[in-house]
Amino acid sequence: MHNPQLNANGELTHLLSIEGLPRELIHQILDTASSFIEVSDRDVKKVPLLRGKSVFNVFFENSTRTRTTFEIAAKRLSADVINLDVTRSSTAKGETLLDTVDNLIAMHADMFVVRHAASGAPHLITEHLRRLGRNDVHVVNAGDGRHAHPTQGLLDMYTIRHYKKDFSNLVVAVVGDILHSRVARSDINALTTLGAAEVRAVGPKTLLPAAIERMGVRVCHDLREGVRDCDVVIMLRLQNERMNGALLPSAREYFSCYGLTPAILALAKPDAIVMHPGPMNRGVEIDSDVADGPQAVILPQVTFGIAVRMAVLGILAGN
Amino acid sequence: MHNPQLNANGELTHLLSIEGLPRELIHQILDTASSFIEVSDRDVKKVPLLRGKSVFNVFFENSTRTRTTFEIAAKRLSADVINLDVTRSSTAKGETLLDTVDNLIAMHADMFVVRHAASGAPHLITEHLRRLGRNDVHVVNAGDGRHAHPTQGLLDMYTIRHYKKDFSNLVVAVVGDILHSRVARSDINALTTLGAAEVRAVGPKTLLPAAIERMGVRVCHDLREGVRDCDVVIMLRLQNERMNGALLPSAREYFSCYGLTPAILALAKPDAIVMHPGPMNRGVEIDSDVADGPQAVILPQVTFGIAVRMAVLGILAGN
Amino acid sequence: MHNPQLNANGELTHLLSIEGLPRELIHQILDTASSFIEVSDRDVKKVPLLRGKSVFNVFFENSTRTRTTFEIAAKRLSADVINLDVTRSSTAKGETLLDTVDNLIAMHADMFVVRHAASGAPHLITEHLRRLGRNDVHVVNAGDGRHAHPTQGLLDMYTIRHYKKDFSNLVVAVVGDILHSRVARSDINALTTLGAAEVRAVGPKTLLPAAIERMGVRVCHDLREGVRDCDVVIMLRLQNERMNGALLPSAREYFSCYGLTPAILALAKPDAIVMHPGPMNRGVEIDSDVADGPQAVILPQVTFGIAVRMAVLGILAGN
Numbered sequence: 001m002h003n004p005q006l007n008a009n010g011e012l013t014h015l016l017s018i019e020g021l022p023r024e025l026i027h028q029i030l031d032t033a034s035s036f037i038e039v040s041d042r043d044v045k046k047v048p049l050l051r052g053k054s055v056f057n058v059f060f061e062n063s064t065r066t067r068t069t070f071e072i073a074a075k076r077l078s079a080d081v082i083n084l085d086v087t088r089s090s091t092a093k094g095e096t097l098l099d100t101v102d103n104l105i106a107m108h109a110d111m112f113v114v115r116h117a118a119s120g121a122p123h124l125i126t127e128h129l130r131r132l133g134r135n136d137v138h139v140v141n142a143g144d145g146r147h148a149h150p151t152q153g154l155l156d157m158y159t160i161r162h163y164k165k166d167f168s169n170l171v172v173a174v175v176g177d178i179l180h181s182r183v184a185r186s187d188i189n190a191l192t193t194l195g196a197a198e199v200r201a202v203g204p205k206t207l208l209p210a211a212i213e214r215m216g217v218r219v220c221h222d223l224r225e226g227v228r229d230c231d232v233v234i235m236l237r238l239q240n241e242r243m244n245g246a247l248l249p250s251a252r253e254y255f256s257c258y259g260l261t262p263a264i265l266a267l268a269k270p271d272a273i274v275m276h277p278g279p280m281n282r283g284v285e286i287d288s289d290v291a292d293g294p295q296a297v298i299l300p301q302v303t304f305g306i307a308v309r310m311a312v313l314g315i316l317a318g319n
Numbered sequence: 320m321h322n323p324q325l326n327a328n329g330e331l332t333h334l335l336s337i338e339g340l341p342r343e344l345i346h347q348i349l350d351t352a353s354s355f356i357e358v359s360d361r362d363v364k365k366v367p368l369l370r371g372k373s374v375f376n377v378f379f380e381n382s383t384r385t386r387t388t389f390e391i392a393a394k395r396l397s398a399d400v401i402n403l404d405v406t407r408s409s410t411a412k413g414e415t416l417l418d419t420v421d422n423l424i425a426m427h428a429d430m431f432v433v434r435h436a437a438s439g440a441p442h443l444i445t446e447h448l449r450r451l452g453r454n455d456v457h458v459v460n461a462g463d464g465r466h467a468h469p470t471q472g473l474l475d476m477y478t479i480r481h482y483k484k485d486f487s488n489l490v491v492a493v494v495g496d497i498l499h500s501r502v503a504r505s506d507i508n509a510l511t512t513l514g515a516a517e518v519r520a521v522g523p524k525t526l527l528p529a530a531i532e533r534m535g536v537r538v539c540h541d542l543r544e545g546v547r548d549c550d551v552v553i554m555l556r557l558q559n560e561r562m563n564g565a566l567l568p569s570a571r572e573y574f575s576c577y578g579l580t581p582a583i584l585a586l587a588k589p590d591a592i593v594m595h596p597g598p599m600n601r602g603v604e605i606d607s608d609v610a611d612g613p614q615a616v617i618l619p620q621v622t623f624g625i626a627v628r629m630a631v632l633g634i635l636a637g638n
Numbered sequence: 639m640h641n642p643q644l645n646a647n648g649e650l651t652h653l654l655s656i657e658g659l660p661r662e663l664i665h666q667i668l669d670t671a672s673s674f675i676e677v678s679d680r681d682v683k684k685v686p687l688l689r690g691k692s693v694f695n696v697f698f699e700n701s702t703r704t705r706t707t708f709e710i711a712a713k714r715l716s717a718d719v720i721n722l723d724v725t726r727s728s729t730a731k732g733e734t735l736l737d738t739v740d741n742l743i744a745m746h747a748d749m750f751v752v753r754h755a756a757s758g759a760p761h762l763i764t765e766h767l768r769r770l771g772r773n774d775v776h777v778v779n780a781g782d783g784r785h786a787h788p789t790q791g792l793l794d795m796y797t798i799r800h801y802k803k804d805f806s807n808l809v810v811a812v813v814g815d816i817l818h819s820r821v822a823r824s825d826i827n828a829l830t831t832l833g834a835a836e837v838r839a840v841g842p843k844t845l846l847p848a849a850i851e852r853m854g855v856r857v858c859h860d861l862r863e864g865v866r867d868c869d870v871v872i873m874l875r876l877q878n879e880r881m882n883g884a885l886l887p888s889a890r891e892y893f894s895c896y897g898l899t900p901a902i903l904a905l906a907k908p909d910a911i912v913m914h915p916g917p918m919n920r921g922v923e924i925d926s927d928v929a930d931g932p933q934a935v936i937l938p939q940v941t942f943g944i945a946v947r948m949a950v951l952g953i954l955a956g957n
């Protein structure tokens with residue numbers, strides 16, 4: 001089957017999803033990110049790799065945090081960055097997604113960083129670019145619906161590789177609202193591809209997708225069982241809006257069943273690391289003592305995230 | 320009569336309206352734009368012409384698309400661009416337009432790109448600059464009320480010249496809601512100045528200004544008659560808000576009378592081009608088969624628009 | 639007592655408040671600002687002092703004007719500027735202020751320019767940085783609640799020093815809503831530190847803080863008495879929201895008692911200057927004849943404000 005993310009030489013031309021990326025390509029991205037880590041530590045945090053390139057942050061859904069990380073990554077590569085808050089623009093005037101994209105291509109966009117509430121929107125754009133024969137324009141999925149958030153998945157893999165070196169013996173627990181989480185999907189795909197020994201999907205029945213086992217994970221409805229002897233615990237953010245509905249009784253009750261406390265974390269391996277994509281709901285999915293504790297690598301995730309996004313933009317620009 | 324757009328040497332110091340611009344000056348802008356076309360095609364899309372200049376996008380009316388094209392143009396000229404969403408700022412706190420402008424001048428603004436719902440607002444600012452004796456600060460009208468949208472007019476002329484070379488034998492139809500359209504006004508003024516053989520204003524009586532003939536156009540209420548044997552068809556966007564009022568019965572009825580379909584377009588010359596300022600309402604003023612067809616030059620308009628805006632900013636900075 | 643703004647060598651590491659800044663340090667900032675004045679007059683308004691640095695404008699409260707001045711200052715120093723409209727972001731998703739800050743530090747922020755409705759928020763951030771041992775990250779208070787607006791205070795001092803040279807013989811009147819004004823607090827602290835002969839707090843009882851005398855000012859409830867023989871009159875902006883409450887009867891009545899008219903200004907010294915932090919309410923706290931008159935230095939304040947902000951950012955980056 002044709003992989004829309006790769007060109008004829010198997011090189012990355014778009015980043016839509018971790019699903020379908022070969023293991024070597026993932027490692028290549030992480031290796032490149034590694035070389036960018038020191039750029040952000042420099043006195044002059046800038047390399048001229050994308051000088052004169054136009055990177056468009058096209059956010060159909062508001063996300064200041066993700067937009068900011070891509071903006072920083074692109075600026076440190078010396079690109080010209082244009083932020084488009086599409087919630088306020090032409091789409092609101094009835095223009096179609098592809099008309100908006102065509103217009104930006106006509107302005108000589110080199111790269112689209114796309115966030116959309118609809119699963120598949122970035123894929124739709126790459127399909128359109130393919131039909132146009134424009135392999136000089138690249139798309140990065142910055143989160144589409146419940147589908148994927150591949151740069152988050154990659155930065156999570158970078159973090160795990162940084163602390164654990166090798167994936168082959170790792171037991172990783174992904175905990176929380178997996179049903180609505182594009183991060184969970186991207187992480188599970190990446191961990192499977194990279195050969196983690198065991199991936200656990202931990203959460204209440206109402207927040208796990210029906211056929212989650214098919215992704216190759218072990219399902220746990222009990223947090224203690226899910227965390228026991230883990231090397232890595234990835235906590236997911238619980239969206240506030242979930243708590244007003246039929247899915248969950250209350251934040252307090254959720255915390256008592258699925259909140260990560262020091263006592264629960266003690267069941268994991270002593271050198272287990274705790275990750276979270278942010279923003280955290282302290283006291284809902286994670287206890288402050290864990291969030292601020294020695295096993296948390298939540299802020300290093302953010303630092304690595306800049307390097308990973310620089311790597312993705314840099315690799316795409318080169319291919 | 321004094322022309323507020325030109326300095327004592329007849330050079331452009333502000334761009335407020337195409338009305339009053341000599342034919343040679345329009346051609347000079349289009350020639351300069353022509354030289355900028357290749358900049359956006361380069362690997363490094365940047366020239367240092369406006370390095371260290373401060374360009375303020377002062378938008379009293381939201382328009383992501385127009386703001387973005389000016390932002391790109393200015394950044395490709397290496398200017399520092401500051402976007403001011405004035406709908407959210409001091410004006411809301413009761414400050415007058417000219418106090419806002421005075422403040423930005425005091426911050427050493429070099430150029431104002433102004434969008435305002437009120438016709439004449441950019442003119443008011445240039446008048447103020449003249450009284451202050453500040454001929455080093457330049458104003459570009461990015462659309463004021465129903466009055467003018469000169470860079471759109473210029474990019475339309477660029478597009479026509481690109482495809483048709485010479486204006487003197489051209490028949491051009493401007494179709495749609497001319498009453499509320501600053502684009503129509505700018506286009507008609509430009510076409511007249513550049514010596515087009517015939518300009519037609521095509522639309523229902525309710526959407527044509529009362530004394531439109533005085534602009535030197537031929538009025539057609541019938542679309543077939545308006546399009547017949549044309550070289551250029553410029554379709555205007557139909558604002559959604561027009562359709563809820565007394566002016567128009569419905570979008571569907573509008574399309575059946577004034578929507579450009581392949582059948583209607585077949586009445587024009589075989590090599591006629593179709594233009595649209597965007598964003599398009601597919602199925603309202605234009606059929607998708609026309610919008611995506613071989614005669615449409617709607618996306619080239621966008622590309623030329625960047626070059627034209629670079630030309631205008633560059634010429635103003637030089638004068 | 640430890641001063642959180644200074645490092646062990648007594649150098650500025652954060653700018654939180656003018657209170658506690660030694661006189662020499664204030665003069666050092668003003669001297670540095672003086673050297674930046676000519677940068678904004680250059681053809682290429684840029685120096686590479688902050689090249690590759692990441693300056694985050696973190697505005698928890700909307701203020702287009704202040705944000706713009708810092709953005710211009712940072713860009714003229716060649717910094718990468720990232721604007722965060724935090725009213726729309728993660729904080730709204732329940733993240734704490736310090737979690738937001740931790741994330742930005744993890745992105746290798748060099749400088750935070752912070753605006754917050756709560757007094758003390760910037761101080762909270764510097765305290766947090768101190769605990770983290772991060773003396774390479776700097777905070778500039780761009781206005782916190784009713785507490786302080788130190789760069790406004792410094793630019794006011796720059797303005798006074800520019801026109802009056804020496805502070806020791808000056809009589810300065812601060813007029814208006816001192817109770818709610820962070821500008822007033824910053825100005826009074828600065829004037830006291832710089833040794834002004836007399837500082838007067840002029841306004842109705844309802845708009846003066848209870849123990850204002852303790853700041854070393856002379857209280858005047860009568861505008862004529864307050865302005866008489868002054869060298870400098872600093873008018874404060876009257877927030878519109880004050881006029882709907884119990885504090886003030888109406889804008890018209892306020893103007894009749896505390897509005898600065900030419901007749902009142904005539905009571906001051908003939909060479910007295912009139913200042914205002916903007917945006918002005920013409921006809922409320924200040925008459926247009928005064929605002930536009932020869933004694934007003936309100937627009938020079940804006941110009942000096944850019945230089946002062948460049949100086950503060952530049953000094954912080956160097957320490």
